[in-house]
Amino acid sequence: MAAADFFSRFSVFAFVFSFALLSGFTLAGDPFVSYIFEVSYITASPLGVPQQVIAVNGKFPGPVITATTNYNLEVNVYNRLDEPLLLTWPGIEMRRNSWQDGVLGTNCPLPLKWNFTYDFQLKDQIGSFYYFPSLNIRRASGGFGPIVINNRENIPIPFPKPDGEISLMIGDWYTQNHTALRSILDSGKELGMPDGVLINGKGPYKYNSSVPEEIQYETVNVDPGKTYRIRVHNVGISTSLNFRIQNHKLLLVETEGRYTSQTNFTDFDVHVGQSYSFLVTMDQNASSDYYIVASARFVYETEWQRVTGVSILHYSNSKGPASGALPVPATDVSHPWTVMNQQRFIKQNTSAAGARPNPQGSYHYGQINITDTYILRSMPPTKINGTLRATLNGISFLNPSTPFRLADKHNVKGLYKLDFPNRPLEDKPPRLDRSIINATYKGFIQTEKVHITTGTAVSRSTIEVYPGAWTAVLMSLDNVGVWNIRVENLDRWYLGQETYMKVVNPEENGKTEMDQPENVLYCGALKSLQKEQHSSATSILNGHLNLIVSLAMVLLASVSAFC
Numbered sequence: 001m002a003a004a005d006f007f008s009r010f011s012v013f014a015f016v017f018s019f020a021l022l023s024g025f026t027l028a029g030d031p032f033v034s035y036i037f038e039v040s041y042i043t044a045s046p047l048g049v050p051q052q053v054i055a056v057n058g059k060f061p062g063p064v065i066t067a068t069t070n071y072n073l074e075v076n077v078y079n080r081l082d083e084p085l086l087l088t089w090p091g092i093e094m095r096r097n098s099w100q101d102g103v104l105g106t107n108c109p110l111p112l113k114w115n116f117t118y119d120f121q122l123k124d125q126i127g128s129f130y131y132f133p134s135l136n137i138r139r140a141s142g143g144f145g146p147i148v149i150n151n152r153e154n155i156p157i158p159f160p161k162p163d164g165e166i167s168l169m170i171g172d173w174y175t176q177n178h179t180a181l182r183s184i185l186d187s188g189k190e191l192g193m194p195d196g197v198l199i200n201g202k203g204p205y206k207y208n209s210s211v212p213e214e215i216q217y218e219t220v221n222v223d224p225g226k227t228y229r230i231r232v233h234n235v236g237i238s239t240s241l242n243f244r245i246q247n248h249k250l251l252l253v254e255t256e257g258r259y260t261s262q263t264n265f266t267d268f269d270v271h272v273g274q275s276y277s278f279l280v281t282m283d284q285n286a287s288s289d290y291y292i293v294a295s296a297r298f299v300y301e302t303e304w305q306r307v308t309g310v311s312i313l314h315y316s317n318s319k320g321p322a323s324g325a326l327p328v329p330a331t332d333v334s335h336p337w338t339v340m341n342q343q344r345f346i347k348q349n350t351s352a353a354g355a356r357p358n359p360q361g362s363y364h365y366g367q368i369n370i371t372d373t374y375i376l377r378s379m380p381p382t383k384i385n386g387t388l389r390a391t392l393n394g395i396s397f398l399n400p401s402t403p404f405r406l407a408d409k410h411n412v413k414g415l416y417k418l419d420f421p422n423r424p425l426e427d428k429p430p431r432l433d434r435s436i437i438n439a440t441y442k443g444f445i446q447t448e449k450v451h452i453t454t455g456t457a458v459s460r461s462t463i464e465v466y467p468g469a470w471t472a473v474l475m476s477l478d479n480v481g482v483w484n485i486r487v488e489n490l491d492r493w494y495l496g497q498e499t500y501m502k503v504v505n506p507e508e509n510g511k512t513e514m515d516q517p518e519n520v521l522y523c524g525a526l527k528s529l530q531k532e533q534h535s536s537a538t539s540i541l542n543g544h545l546n547l548i549v550s551l552a553m554v555l556l557a558s559v560s561a562f563c
């Protein structure tokens with residue numbers, strides 16, 4: 001296989017999945033945190049070219065949602081864009097509550113000028129996540145921001161309390177907006193090389209003459225000797241990024257809600273959709289500032305030089321600007337095994353406490369009874385009926401106009417089929433379909449035909465699949481509802497690489513799945529049930545974020561995808 005082919009096949013799958021613990025209900029008073037998000041366009045020039053980007057409360061990237069395990073989160077979203085909107089929160093356990101997941105299979109999009117309040121609990125969760133607008137490649141224009149879920153006071157974190165917290169949203173970026181990118185794909189072309197990489201919505205520091213003048217870059221201010229928790233999220237379109245900080249070690253401690261075995265790296269590959277926490281100690285002599293770099297991976301790196309994000313790590317006692325060449329990654333992608341080994345180092349620290357005082361634990365994989373095995377095969381985009389589409393197991397997913405679960409509740413039939421093939425269809429031509437997975441409540445699904453023997457695989461929501469390789473994932477089907485499985489690369493997702501998994505409890509008694517929320521939006525076949533909403537024409541925010549903390553009642557559940 002030619003290298004270009006090899007790289008173009010690279011894709012990262014996001015398994016967005018949840019399951020409920022067997023314990024059922026617990027009632028307890030858990031705090032309520034409430035945010036108001038006004039989503040609108042603002043003009044920004046991250047790569048020196050003015051463009052409309054999606055801001056939340058006037059900020060790009062959007063504000064951080066900070067909460068603690070078990071908090072009830074309420075986010076009242078106002079749509080000030082020119083298109084319908086949904087926000088989604090990958091990795092957040094929508095316990096028994098796929099009604100809040102913010103994807104087309106479960107939610108009607110929020111019409112222009114309307115508002116909608118998402119309401120869910122961060123039950124048994126800790127760690128680093130993010131939110132973003134889920135429809136039609138909109139994330140390519142912004143609208144994303146970090147979610148930080150802290151441990152409860154009485155539960156120790158498995159490292160000394162850091163001196164500070166820093167969130168970095170890294171991602172490839174085009175100077176064309178999401179509608180222009182959609183037109184490119186609709187016309188049957190691929191997106192081509194991005195125009196750059198942004199770090200927290202800003203372009204590269206002018207590290208050499210290849211970087212245009214007048215670009216605003218991000219500066220991270222730190223004090224010597226201190227240790228910071230740096231949360232890194234790849235919110236980009238399709239480029240895997242190598243993250244590194246000149247002269248500094250990255251101590252990996254957490255990924256997507258699980259504490260990991262603590263391992264030092266000089267640089268780390270962060271694939272699209274993934275989140276990591278690193279502890280970084282400011283142990284250098286500050287003879288100058290230091291580069292923070294996020295550069296394209298799994299491409300011809302010399303040709304893709306412009307696809308490099310550069311920010312500045314500035315010590316308070318720094319003696320001068322950063323200069324000289326950028327640091328280079330220690331691992332070489334021309335040796336795929338060495339690159340894969342880095343990911344294999346990610347092990348769950350099973351003895352660390354997570355959201356609960358007891359250890360994060362781990363399943364005894366050998367003893368799991370697998371109820372279903374699915375082999376998902378991602379193929380490069382191809383023409384189906386004259387349009388460019390991408391498939392999983394030969395099926396390119398057609399978005400529903402009525403969310404599946406809502407259709408079920410209201411007895412609208414025939415909107416989808418429960419016949420997603422459990423292996424690639426060798427003998428059939430690729431097709432467009434609304435075909436989803438029929439899953440058995442309390443079963444375990446495996447998405448490869450291999451036996452997993454180690455006991456320290458990490459639970460997470462987004463896992464990479466290397467070109468020509470496979471990744472095995474175990475999913476516990478303990479969360480009733482309809483759940484999205486998708487390729488996180490935005491172009492592939494847009495072209496149809498997704499499906500849903502319907503987890504039904506045949507003995508549903510109102511305890512394993514919440515009823516639809518009171519404010520549920522109707523659309524498609526159920527549009528006539530929707531009441532008009534009086535929209536407020538002017539901003540209700542005045543640029544400020546409203547944060548309210550109070551008390552409420554809660555319910556119980558938890559998440560996993562093993563790899």
Ligand SMILES: *[C@@H]1O[C@H](CO)[C@@H](O)[C@H](O)[C@H]1NC(C)=O
Nearest residue numbers: 041051052176177178179180
């Ligand atoms: C996006 O780009 C297209 C084409 O350049 C332009 O017509 C449109 O106004 C832009 N949309 C926004 C919201 O900036």
Ligand SMILES: *[C@@H]1O[C@H](CO)[C@@H](O)[C@H](O)[C@H]1NC(C)=O
Nearest residue numbers: 076077115116117118519520
């Ligand atoms: C819209 O916002 C108003 C005012 O905050 C709130 O009362 C209402 O519940 C929101 N609507 C929905 C559908 O969430």
Ligand SMILES: *[C@@H]1O[C@H](CO)[C@@H](O)[C@H](O)[C@H]1NC(C)=O
Nearest residue numbers: 157158260261262349351352
């Ligand atoms: C795992 O967590 C425990 C408990 O906090 C900690 O003592 C230990 O150092 C961690 N192990 C590794 C390998 O990170």
Ligand SMILES: *[C@@H]1O[C@H](CO)[C@@H](O)[C@H](O)[C@H]1NC(C)=O
Nearest residue numbers: 249250251262263264281283
């Ligand atoms: C990681 O590197 C730092 C800085 O070199 C060192 O102090 C620390 O002991 C290392 N930690 C581990 C777990 O290797």
Ligand SMILES: *[C@@H]1O[C@H](CO)[C@@H](O)[C@H](O)[C@H]1NC(C)=O
Nearest residue numbers: 247283284285286287288319
């Ligand atoms: C500071 O560190 C740099 C890089 O390790 C080294 O070249 C330089 O000599 C050091 N300067 C001082 C004053 O220690």
Ligand SMILES: *[C@@H]1O[C@H](CO)[C@@H](O)[C@H](O)[C@H]1NC(C)=O
Nearest residue numbers: 207208209210302305325326
């Ligand atoms: C700029 O830096 C990059 C990466 O360090 C290097 O590949 C490139 O040759 C440099 N370009 C110029 C014009 O110096």
Ligand SMILES: *[C@@H]1O[C@H](CO)[C@@H](O)[C@H](O)[C@H]1NC(C)=O
Nearest residue numbers: 363364365366367368369370
């Ligand atoms: C798996 O199935 C066997 C045979 O039905 C049963 O004895 C065992 O308890 C099951 N294991 C688990 C973990 O449910």
Ligand SMILES: *[C@@H]1O[C@H](CO)[C@@H](O)[C@H](O)[C@H]1NC(C)=O
Nearest residue numbers: 384385386429430431432433
């Ligand atoms: C192509 O379009 C025709 C007419 O809309 C439809 O009947 C057919 O099923 C489509 N083919 C595929 C492979 O989806």
Ligand SMILES: *[C@@H]1O[C@H](CO)[C@@H](O)[C@H](O)[C@H]1NC(C)=O
Nearest residue numbers: 417418419438439440441506
């Ligand atoms: C879905 O799975 C359940 C449980 O295995 C089975 O009873 C049902 O017939 C399946 N439905 C379809 C449409 O295959």
